[in-house]
Amino acid sequence: MTTLALMHDDNTANDPQRRAPLVIGPQTDETVTDSVCRVTEEVRTPRAWFVALVVSAALTAVFFGTIGYLITTGIGVLGNNRPVMWAFPIVNFVFWIGIGHAGTLISAILFLFRQQWRTAINRSAEAMTIFAVICALIFPGIHMGRIWVAYWMAPYPNQMALWPNFRSPLMWDVFAVNTYFLVSAMFWYLGMIPDLATLRDRATSRLRHSIYGLLALGWNGSARQWQVYERAYLLLAALATPLVVSVHSVVSTDFAVAQLPGWHTTIFPPYFVAGAIFSGFAMVVTLMVPARAYFGLKHLVTLRHLDNVNKIMLATSCIVAYSYAIELFIAWYSGHSHERFVHLNRAFGPYAWTYWLMVACNVLLPQLFWLKRCRTTPWIMFLIALAVNVGMWLERFVIIVVSLSRDYLPANWAMYYPTLIDVLMLLGSFGLFFTLFLLFCRYLPMVAIWEVKHVLPREEVNHGRTRA
Amino acid sequence: MDAHAHEHPNSSPPVAGLLAQFASPEALRAAAAAVRAAGWTRWDVHSPFPIHGIDRAMGLRPSPLPWLVLGAAVVGVVLALAMQLWMNGIDYPLIISGKPLLSLPTSVPIMFELGVLLAAIAAFVGAIALGGLPLYGHPVFFSSRFSRASTDGFFIFLAADDQRFEPISAQALLRSAGAVSVETLQVDEASGRVPGGLYWILATAVVLALLPPVLVTWYRTGPKSNPRIHLIQDMDFQEKYRPQSASPLFADGRATRPTVPETIPQGRLQADEHLYTGKVAEQWVTTFPMQPTAAMMERGRERYGIFCTTCHGLVGEGGVSGITSARAVKRREPNWVLPLSLHTQSVREQPVGQLFHTITHGVRTMPALGAQIPAEDRWAIVLYVRALQRSQNATLDDVPEPIRSQLRPVSP
Numbered sequence: 058m059t060t061l062a063l064m065h066d067d068n069t070a071n072d073p074q075r076r077a078p079l080v081i082g083p084q085t086d087e088t089v090t091d092s093v094c095r096v097t098e099e100v101r102t103p104r105a106w107f108v109a110l111v112v113s114a115a116l117t118a119v120f121f122g123t124i125g126y127l128i129t130t131g132i133g134v135l136g137n138n139r140p141v142m143w144a145f146p147i148v149n150f151v152f153w154i155g156i157g158h159a160g161t162l163i164s165a166i167l168f169l170f171r172q173q174w175r176t177a178i179n180r181s182a183e184a185m186t187i188f189a190v191i192c193a194l195i196f197p198g199i200h201m202g203r204i205w206v207a208y209w210m211a212p213y214p215n216q217m218a219l220w221p222n223f224r225s226p227l228m229w230d231v232f233a234v235n236t237y238f239l240v241s242a243m244f245w246y247l248g249m250i251p252d253l254a255t256l257r258d259r260a261t262s263r264l265r266h267s268i269y270g271l272l273a274l275g276w277n278g279s280a281r282q283w284q285v286y287e288r289a290y291l292l293l294a295a296l297a298t299p300l301v302v303s304v305h306s307v308v309s310t311d312f313a314v315a316q317l318p319g320w321h322t323t324i325f326p327p328y329f330v331a332g333a334i335f336s337g338f339a340m341v342v343t344l345m346v347p348a349r350a351y352f353g354l355k356h357l358v359t360l361r362h363l364d365n366v367n368k369i370m371l372a373t374s375c376i377v378a379y380s381y382a383i384e385l386f387i388a389w390y391s392g393h394s395h396e397r398f399v400h401l402n403r404a405f406g407p408y409a410w411t412y413w414l415m416v417a418c419n420v421l422l423p424q425l426f427w428l429k430r431c432r433t434t435p436w437i438m439f440l441i442a443l444a445v446n447v448g449m450w451l452e453r454f455v456i457i458v459v460s461l462s463r464d465y466l467p468a469n470w471a472m473y474y475p476t477l478i479d480v481l482m483l484l485g486s487f488g489l490f491f492t493l494f495l496l497f498c499r500y501l502p503m504v505a506i507w508e509v510k511h512v513l514p515r516e517e518v519n520h521g522r523t524r525a
Numbered sequence: 526m527d528a529h530a531h532e533h534p535n536s537s538p539p540v541a542g543l544l545a546q547f548a549s550p551e552a553l554r555a556a557a558a559a560v561r562a563a564g565w566t567r568w569d570v571h572s573p574f575p576i577h578g579i580d581r582a583m584g585l586r587p588s589p590l591p592w593l594v595l596g597a598a599v600v601g602v603v604l605a606l607a608m609q610l611w612m613n614g615i616d617y618p619l620i621i622s623g624k625p626l627l628s629l630p631t632s633v634p635i636m637f638e639l640g641v642l643l644a645a646i647a648a649f650v651g652a653i654a655l656g657g658l659p660l661y662g663h664p665v666f667f668s669s670r671f672s673r674a675s676t677d678g679f680f681i682f683l684a685a686d687d688q689r690f691e692p693i694s695a696q697a698l699l700r701s702a703g704a705v706s707v708e709t710l711q712v713d714e715a716s717g718r719v720p721g722g723l724y725w726i727l728a729t730a731v732v733l734a735l736l737p738p739v740l741v742t743w744y745r746t747g748p749k750s751n752p753r754i755h756l757i758q759d760m761d762f763q764e765k766y767r768p769q770s771a772s773p774l775f776a777d778g779r780a781t782r783p784t785v786p787e788t789i790p791q792g793r794l795q796a797d798e799h800l801y802t803g804k805v806a807e808q809w810v811t812t813f814p815m816q817p818t819a820a821m822m823e824r825g826r827e828r829y830g831i832f833c834t835t836c837h838g839l840v841g842e843g844g845v846s847g848i849t850s851a852r853a854v855k856r857r858e859p860n861w862v863l864p865l866s867l868h869t870q871s872v873r874e875q876p877v878g879q880l881f882h883t884i885t886h887g888v889r890t891m892p893a894l895g896a897q898i899p900a901e902d903r904w905a906i907v908l909y910v911r912a913l914q915r916s917q918n919a920t921l922d923d924v925p926e927p928i929r930s931q932l933r934p935v936s937p
Contacts, residue, residue: 085677086676090573129836154875181536204759205757212612216753218852218856219617220617222620222621223609223612223613223632223635224613224622224631229638231633232639236639236641236642236645239642239646240641242651243645244648247653254675255674255675258673258674258675259672259675274653274660275660275663276660276661276675277571277660277663277671277674279570280569280570280576280579280583281568281569281571281572281657282657284577285576285590286656287575287587288590288650288652289590290652292590292644292648299641303634303637307634310634339545342902352914375637412531505573509573510573510574
């Protein structure tokens, strides 16, 4: 199982004579398995990982603490008030659900397009999707006020003899987001089964052996298992692909179907989807740049991978910039005074700073990715990705809060200010997200081992498909 | 190695099969083709990643999974459409933004989502079930070498229950196919079988998990003499003062505020006894306090339609003709008393003053409606009720002379 050895650690060059390798150094099935499994097998708790876990676990505690306070005290602890009845919780919801989209795009769409570089990052991106959707699902639940009747959204026969209103986009949303969560979770777990079996087979303690054994369901890598497995994987990828575009489209109808100026526009679905993918890829960079360095995976998650991710970010940033421009154009072209006002108000009203910060983070800064140096220097891309995270959160703030604060009736206008609880909840949701992600890094295979092996450059040209 | 070990379980543990390791995916594929050519049926190939073309080398038939997934997707789409049309269009017709009751476009998002969801569940469960998972034990797991199968080992396992199995020739077959090593695997009775207790635990868990839904269903169906239990009591216990309750807010400790002495609230001066009570000198009046007109009759018809039809029905025949009553009966409300027909003898004989009083203060289980309906309107309703009563108990004399000839006899 020897493989092509490289002269140096750079695989970002584009030499048309030779396909750039997906892994760096002489990698074999064994070294790949080793470098991924080692992270979970290290007996000593890694110091920095532990510190990060403690911090994010503390934030998670703050998150659930504030949720408890909200439930026991009432919805008044949030800054939401007439006319801004949808504020931080919905901004956070749309933000988190958007983050998830990159994971699904990487694992499903890139799989269907046979983009083999996805194998090194799909597992962690899918994990990111699931954790982001968990954070997202919490927010609409708690912002309803009476969280204990959240189950009323389900169409079940009840003593009121009533059914949910299926003509409301909010109901579509319930179905879209829950479907998204379940499909992503199944896709993620199914993809992990062979790697869990690897962890089981390498386990040295009885406890590890039983836990991973249980999770691996007795997988033994037989050809019959692989056959149906690959089929199912392909089908799940095909099923998850439409979800990449549909989930955020449905989320956008929550706004677009309403009559509010600034919301009632037909470009929302594609605009939201592009933004979701943009923000998701920014989160992938935010997570992978430190993780690959800290857990010693630089030879699997190479600069070429990050380069590709950054190119997608650049492309989606341009789509988002185009959407901003079109939004303004339509507002002007519609000749509708309120529509025009809403957009002028975004750019020059009391919340103007959020608008311009958003433009700076989402449109201007990512243009640096035209430079190869920025696409392949970890700290630069990390900073840009952080800025994009901020910018995409602000985008949802601008759309939701700024539009609501000044609607048709000037007598009804009011400024929205978040309360301390609002801010703590936002921070807390990051705590939950990072806690889950840190636990994932330490206890589950962070890279899809079997998929990387599948695309490993091999000496013999062993079958029809092109390798490396 | 005893060639016939599996026939003599007493001497040494029976043989489960042979496990051979190969150096590379290509060697494995070639060997698989050789084993297949030798006509084996109970055997398998194990590798750390799917090997392209191995299914063909082994002669595996394509899996039926795609059909399963397609079926589930169709079921999901149809189910979602049927659910939405029935729930919002038929069982509880809900008119939203003037859209048709059976509206297809608004059903599309959920049809799509449910189709994807059920298809994905089918793919997931199908992959696990058709792959023979969960698998508690398998002979290959008893080989120490086999732990490489999930890292970089490529194996062929020939099971002893294949009718061609014969240790020596099987060994030879594997070696000639290029095996690096061949190992004989013994059946380990003790650790290969699922412990019996596990089934009991699972069965108990399933039964326990089914108990709550069964109890709920049992309690929720069929008539009950008490109001049904419902979990969320927000509507039953609201933070508010009820009549006659205590309140620390006022010096006299009463939540109900008495009227200020020597005053009459606006609009409460009801000096006209006939108009406001339907009685004169403690006797039911038999005349209307105002001159009945066609306009008053029309007003009465309209108000009757608003306030009375939900219980008494459009014609006043009571029973389940009103929608509130029909719904209460459908829900098997334990305390529901059927509204009376307004055409019963006793009601027809009542003086108008008494009918007026019934509307104002209610009667037995009928609620008082005096607070909702102004006195003039109540009299208009009484007038209309009288007309209804007449309509249901009419004789030939009630029909004006000129049009009597147009009447045709109808069979009852």
